[in-house]
Amino acid sequence: MDAFAAILLSGLVLGSLYGLMASGLSLMWSTLGVFNFGHGVLLALGAYFAWTFTEQLDLPVALAAVLAVVVLAVVGVVYEIALVRPFIRRENGAMLVMVATLAVTALVQSVIQLLWGPQLRRVPQFTSASVSLSGATVSGNQLVALVAAPVLVGALFLVLKRSPIGIAVRALEQNRDHARLVGIRPAAVYVFVVVIACVLAAFAGVLLAGIQFMTPTMGDDPLLRAFVVLAFGGTASLGGTLAGAYLIGLLEAATTYFFGLSWSPVLLFLAMIVVLLLRPEGLIRQRTA
Amino acid sequence: MAIRVLRLLLPWVVFAVVLAVLPGMFTSAHSRLVLIQALLYGVLAVSWNLTLGLAGIFNFAQIAFFGVGAYSSAILVDRTGMSPWLAMALAAVSAALSACVAFLPVLRLRGIYVGLATYVFSQLCIYLVLGQSDLTGGSNGIVGLPDMTLGPVNFYDHNRYGYYCLGAVLLFAVCAVFLAISRSRFGLSLVALRNNEQLAASRGIRRTRQQFLAFVIGAAAAGVAGSYNAFLNSVVSTDVFGFGYLTILLSMIFLGGRSSIPGTVVGAVVITVLNDRLSGTGAWQQVVTSAIILVVLWVFPEGLAGAGRLLWRRVAAMRGRDGTGGSPTDTTAAAVPLEPAAAHRPADHA
Numbered sequence: 312m313d314a315f316a317a318i319l320l321s322g323l324v325l326g327s328l329y330g331l332m333a334s335g336l337s338l339m340w341s342t343l344g345v346f347n348f349g350h351g352v353l354l355a356l357g358a359y360f361a362w363t364f365t366e367q368l369d370l371p372v373a374l375a376a377v378l379a380v381v382v383l384a385v386v387g388v389v390y391e392i393a394l395v396r397p398f399i400r401r402e403n404g405a406m407l408v409m410v411a412t413l414a415v416t417a418l419v420q421s422v423i424q425l426l427w428g429p430q431l432r433r434v435p436q437f438t439s440a441s442v443s444l445s446g447a448t449v450s451g452n453q454l455v456a457l458v459a460a461p462v463l464v465g466a467l468f469l470v471l472k473r474s475p476i477g478i479a480v481r482a483l484e485q486n487r488d489h490a491r492l493v494g495i496r497p498a499a500v501y502v503f504v505v506v507i508a509c510v511l512a513a514f515a516g517v518l519l520a521g522i523q524f525m526t527p528t529m530g531d532d533p534l535l536r537a538f539v540v541l542a543f544g545g546t547a548s549l550g551g552t553l554a555g556a557y558l559i560g561l562l563e564a565a566t567t568y569f570f571g572l573s574w575s576p577v578l579l580f581l582a583m584i585v586v587l588l589l590r591p592e593g594l595i596r597q598r599t600a
Numbered sequence: 601m602a603i604r605v606l607r608l609l610l611p612w613v614v615f616a617v618v619l620a621v622l623p624g625m626f627t628s629a630h631s632r633l634v635l636i637q638a639l640l641y642g643v644l645a646v647s648w649n650l651t652l653g654l655a656g657i658f659n660f661a662q663i664a665f666f667g668v669g670a671y672s673s674a675i676l677v678d679r680t681g682m683s684p685w686l687a688m689a690l691a692a693v694s695a696a697l698s699a700c701v702a703f704l705p706v707l708r709l710r711g712i713y714v715g716l717a718t719y720v721f722s723q724l725c726i727y728l729v730l731g732q733s734d735l736t737g738g739s740n741g742i743v744g745l746p747d748m749t750l751g752p753v754n755f756y757d758h759n760r761y762g763y764y765c766l767g768a769v770l771l772f773a774v775c776a777v778f779l780a781i782s783r784s785r786f787g788l789s790l791v792a793l794r795n796n797e798q799l800a801a802s803r804g805i806r807r808t809r810q811q812f813l814a815f816v817i818g819a820a821a822a823g824v825a826g827s828y829n830a831f832l833n834s835v836v837s838t839d840v841f842g843f844g845y846l847t848i849l850l851s852m853i854f855l856g857g858r859s860s861i862p863g864t865v866v867g868a869v870v871i872t873v874l875n876d877r878l879s880g881t882g883a884w885q886q887v888v889t890s891a892i893i894l895v896v897l898w899v900f901p902e903g904l905a906g907a908g909r910l911l912w913r914r915v916a917a918m919r920g921r922d923g924t925g926g927s928p929t930d931t932t933a934a935a936v937p938l939e940p941a942a943a944h945r946p947a948d949h950a
Contacts, residue, residue, distance in 0.1 A: 344712070345712065346712060346715060346716050348719070393894075394894075397897075397898055398897065398901075401901065403656070405658075405712045406656075406658055406712075406715075407897055407901065409658065409712070409715055410850055410854065410893065410897065411893070411894060411897050413660075413846065413847070413850065414847060414850065414851075414890040414891075414893035414894050414897075415890065415894065416843070416890075417843055417846075417847040417886050417889070417890040418886070418887055418890040418891060418894070420843070420886070421883040421884070421885075421886040421887045421890070422883075422887060424882075424883040425882075425883050425884070425887070528843075531723070535720060535723050535724075538716050538719065538720050539720060541716065542705075542713075542716065542717070542720075571731075572731070573727060573728075573730065573731020573732070574731060576724050576727040576728075577724060577727065577728055577731070580720060580721065580724045583705065583717070583720065584701075584704050584705045587705040587708065587709060587713075587717065588704065588705065588707060588708060591708040591709055591713070
């Protein structure tokens with residue numbers, strides 16, 4: 312029973328973090344048609360900015376998180392203009408964008424190393440509260456992650472469903488030419504999408520930086536899992552992506568518990584191969600958000 | 601006929617002569633090592649170009665095949681004491697086998713999803729190596745591998761002259777195989793699939809089989825390169841899977857120009873020398889390498905080879921006009937049709 316509770320809780324916490332990452336990736340994939348290999352380093356960048364705001368400017372964590380998210384929103388605009396816009400309409404543009412985001416990952420990781428140095432650091436947790444459930448404890452940021460992930464992704468879902476910009480995003484997803492005919496400007500929508508993805512990644516970064524030590528490569532693992540999530544949940548709907556995230560979180564927690572830390576990623580990859588062979592469009596099939 | 605054969609062979613003769621002369625010009629231990637590294641990167645970049653450039657498959661697992669080759673030959677030699685030559689051959693086999701595993705999720709995927717699956721595969725190799733530490737040495741790697749020998753000759757002697765020769769042979773062979781493939785029906789079918797999959801499939805080309813073959817051949821070459829790297833440094837560690845190799849190779853391929861052999865080789869030489877100059881600067885090394893990729897993508901997506909082609913076309917246009925050329929409309933007309941001609945004629949890639 313204790314084991315079950317521990318697996319369930321840690322799986323849900325992991326799933327929340329992966330969900331924050333994967334919904335941004337999924338949104339970029341469905342509108343822009345590219346996978347953002349730089350998503351992990353955006354997460355790290357958010358965490359490092361939050362650290363600067365808390366430790367060097369002595370701001371409270373919540374405020375620092377908001378500021379870090381704002382900074383990353385600005386980074387998102389630059390990201391779109393520098394890495395997506397020049398390539399996306401070219402022949403073979405998807406590959407160029409992917410290579411550009413890979414290159415920027417290496418670039419930003421090195422810049423973080425140069426600016427912030429290699430010391431191990433942490434951002435304070437949002438809250439010191441903790442909840443115990445039959446022997447397993449969830450504390451601080453894990454609690455925040457559990458609540459924030461469904462709330463934020465839900466809010467994003469509503470924005471996509473109801474707001475004018477959200478409707479523009481979905482129109483562009485469904486039919487680019489017709490969307491342009493009714494006056495939607497793809498460039499503006501692309502900026503919006505990349506900014507949303509950056510914001511979610513930054514928030515995940517601030518959360519993660521309170522749970523583990525920060526490194527320039529701290530985003531690599533969550534990014535990898537988020538990729539597997541996309542394969543599982545499909546990219547057709549945010550609901551599917553979030554469900555995939557929890558599924559992967561639980562699967563990872565369970566395999567880590569039973570087979571150990573080193574086998575868990577291998578088993579995840581095997582599961583991904585099987586899913587991609589049987590249902591290339593993802594386990595959860597649905598049409599747009 | 602004789603002239604055609606000559607035109608085909610001449611660049612290769614020049615290439616072979618250059619490869620043979622270079623070690624005589626660079627005799628110090630350090631410059632020889634830089635030269636060998638350029639050869640190694642060249643082999644790896646050309647082998648990657650088979651999938652990434654010629655076939656247009658979004659393959660991000662090439663570094664993983666390189667690492668698998670390095671580790672499998674190191675483990676074989678370390679555990680069984682077999683000859684490095686045999687281990688090198690087996691490294692090609694094991695890299696090809698791992699390519700089969702990496703290709704499994706690709707069977708029903710298209711384009712960009714392939715990039716996702718192969719990237720995940722290459723990252724997972726690191727976990728596997730770290731996890732199986734009693735076999736792979738975990739984060740310590742495997743050290744103290746023997747040097748390669750041929751009869752009485754140790755490849756390490758005379759500032760690694762033997763390693764240089766082996767690397768030169770490998771590079772020459774990989775380039776020749778690449779050219780042979782790109783001119784064969786197999787290579788043409790890859791290009792056809794890259795340029796128009798539906799049309800190619802309607803003409804009876806089997807996408808899965810052809811791309812699978814390209815994948816496995818490229819992986820086997822990368823495995824040999826990995827094995828070569830292991831014996832050259834007499835060490836393997838998880839660095840071989842790392843981001844450093846990935847960015848360095850991508851910068852070489854894109855600087856040189858995708859699917860161009862001379863471009864890739866020149867790119868390999870330029871980046872290797874640059875990296876050597878920056879080797880004392882820590883993180884700046886990676887900043888510069890990755891910035892090069894971005895700048896090339898922004899300014900000249902076809903790389904050096906594309907720049908060369910453009911220049912050649914402009915010169916040809918000038919000459920064709922017999923001195924009357926050079927009006928503004930002419931130069932723009934020469935600049936516009938940059939990519940399609942190159943993309944559709946594999947013969948141009950040589």
